[in-house]
Amino acid sequence: MTLNLVINTSDPPLGALLAAEHVKSVVPLSVEEGKSTRLTISDSVQFRDDNSISRYLARMAPALHLYGANIMEETEVDHWLEFSARRLSDPSSRTSALAELDKALSLRTFLVGRGLTLADLSVWAALKDNNEWSGKGGSLPHVSRWFSFLSSQLPF
Amino acid sequence: ALLGKDLGALRDIVINANPAQPPLTLLVLHRLLCQRYRVLSTVHVHSSVSRVPPQLLSCLGPRHPDSHSRHMFQLGFTLIWKDVPKLQMKFSVRNMCPIDGEANVARFLFKLLAPYSSDPALATLVDSWVDAAFFQLAEGSSEERAAALRDLGSTLGRSAWLSGPELSLADVACYCCVLQSGSAPSAPASVQRWIKSCGNLGCFSHAKTLLL
Numbered sequence: 001m002t003l004n005l006v007i008n009t010s011d012p013p014l015g016a017l018l019a020a021e022h023v024k025s026v027v028p029l030s031v032e033e034g035k036s037t038r039l040t041i042s043d044s045v046q047f048r049d050d051n052s053i054s055r056y057l058a059r060m061a062p063a064l065h066l067y068g069a070n071i072m073e074e075t076e077v078d079h080w081l082e083f084s085a086r087r088l089s090d091p092s093s094r095t096s097a098l099a100e101l102d103k104a105l106s107l108r109t110f111l112v113g114r115g116l117t118l119a120d121l122s123v124w125a126a127l128k129d130n131n132e133w134s135g136k137g138g139s140l141p142h143v144s145r146w147f148s149f150l151s152s153q154l155p156f
Numbered sequence: 157a158l159l160g161k162d163l164g165a166l167r168d169i170v171i172n173a174n175p176a177q178p179p180l181t182l183l184v185l186h187r188l189l190c191q192r193y194r195v196l197s198t199v200h201v202h203s204s205v206s207r208v209p210p211q212l213l214s215c216l217g218p219r220h221p222d223s224h225s226r227h228m229f230q231l232g233f234t235l236i237w238k239d240v241p242k243l244q245m246k247f248s249v250r251n252m253c254p255i256d257g258e259a260n261v262a263r264f265l266f267k268l269l270a271p272y273s274s275d276p277a278l279a280t281l282v283d284s285w286v287d288a289a290f291f292q293l294a295e296g297s298s299e300e301r302a303a304a305l306r307d308l309g310s311t312l313g314r315s316a317w318l319s320g321p322e323l324s325l326a327d328v329a330c331y332c333c334v335l336q337s338g339s340a341p342s343a344p345a346s347v348q349r350w351i352k353s354c355g356n357l358g359c360f361s362h363a364k365t366l367l368l
Contacts, residue, residue, distance in 0.1 A: 041277045044314070052284040059276035071267050072252045078260040079253065086257075086291075104253055 003027065003041075005053065006034040013037050014125035015084070016053035019118060021155045023061040050125075051081045054118050066118050076112040080119035084126035098133055098140055105142035109149070116153075124150050168232035170246045171261065175208045175237045179258045180332035180363045181289075182243075183215055185265040186233055187359045192269055196220060196229040202238035211366055212237060231268075259290040259329070266325040273319075281319045285326035293333040301339060308334075309344030316353070327354060332363055 005020060007013060016037070020029055039047045039056065047053045058066035068074045087097035101123065104111065111119040127133060127147060133140065173179050189195055197216035201208050216235060222228050245261040246254050255261055263286065266272075272279045292304035308330060311318055318326040331354045334340050340351055354360045 045277050045281060047280060047284060049284070049287070051287065052280055055283055056276055056280040059279055071264065072248060074267070075255055075260060075264040076253055078263055079255045079257065082257050082260055 001028070003029045003039065005029060005031045005039045006037065007031060008035060008037045009033045011037075013050040013053060014128060015050045015118070015122040016057070018121040018125060018154060019054040019057040019066065022064060022066060022116075022121075023057045026061040026064070027057060029057075049085075051085055051122065054081070054122060058118050065113070065115060066121075068112055068117055073113045073117070077117050077119045080111055081122050084122040088123065088126040089129075094130075094133070098143060102140045102143045105146045109146075111146075120150060121154075124154065167230070168234065168247070169265075170232075170234045170236065172202070172236050172238045172240045172244045172246075173258075174240050174243070175205055175212055177243075177336075178212055178215070178366055179243055179261075180336055180366060181258060181262045181329050182265065183366060184328055184332065184359050184363050185262060185269070186216060187362055188269050189231065189233065189265065190217070193230045194228060195231045195233050196226060197233045198235070200234065200236045202236050204239035205237055208237045215366055257290070259286050262286060262325060262329055266328075273324075278319060282324050282326045285318050286329045289326075289329035289333040293330065293339070294337055301337065305334075305339060305343050305347065308347050308350075310346075312346040312350045313344075316350070323357075328360075331360060335364065335367060 005016070007017065016039075017031070020031060023029070037048060037050070037053070039053045041047070041056070047056055055067070058064070068077045083097065083101075087093045088101075110116055111123060124147065127143070133143070171179070171182065173182075186195070186197065190197070197220070199213055199216055201213070216233065226232070242256050243258045243261065244254050244256050245264070247264075255264065263283070272282065288304050288307065292300040296304065308318070315321070317323050318330060327350075331351065334343065334347070334351065340348070343351070355364065
């Protein structure tokens, strides 16, 4: 069965689209443009927000470990999903959130574990969505390095 | 085995929480953890808060008589009442970042009790209810809260629990957030019925007594 993801073109769920791009070889999925974002699983189950859609797609392709490789990594991924949806998306908390992110990335290539996870995709998408941070790139060396490293690999 | 190799040592869960927003969900899960593991529970008060109500000081139950011998326990659960903007958990700090947010800590604690469903739709449904509980029912605007209550109502009109035939983390989180936000009296009939069923369970009745 092919899953159908409808995206709101005026406010595309960037994190979910990146997740979709990563799982498309394993999970049959079609993407369609529309007025509101939703992924329909069955008559009674639909997911409408970026994080739920990303979680579902990652779980449909467990071998890719997009949700981490154990309970602790899963919990870190959950932390970063909320971090990007709440703190990075709220102008009043963005500055402190960016400083925290820079610290977290100081010794890491990827946010969680040793490979790409939903944490990288959702935080990258939140930064891509607002470019005011890049002016401060000099004060955020680790975020800048990580962002351009991912940008060279991600399909956007 | 759940937490990896080194299960010989006592694993410490340290939670910083603000007494202005007691983490009811985590206190319910703490109760359930105590039924499953030998848990060494401790409550501290950080100097950043001046007064903590007595029911919050004793919220993890009486001090364990064997608390001097850490080797007798499997899990350490330390709750620090502190003036933090957002609840934070530290666990295994060498290889895990501090985890922010009651929702994410709740997911972690629940996984220590029972594995998440292996069905991707069911597991994600639970996660989306947990998000709805904290971001709409507890912290949302009045419109968001009303919309979430309507969703709760229509789901509970079709099934006894939120994510299917069995009680799950979705029920724990939504129940605690509905109580905490004080929106129970205005909830639809199906939600009222579900609140009663939850309230009849031992682990939930404890949460009620901690409401300020």
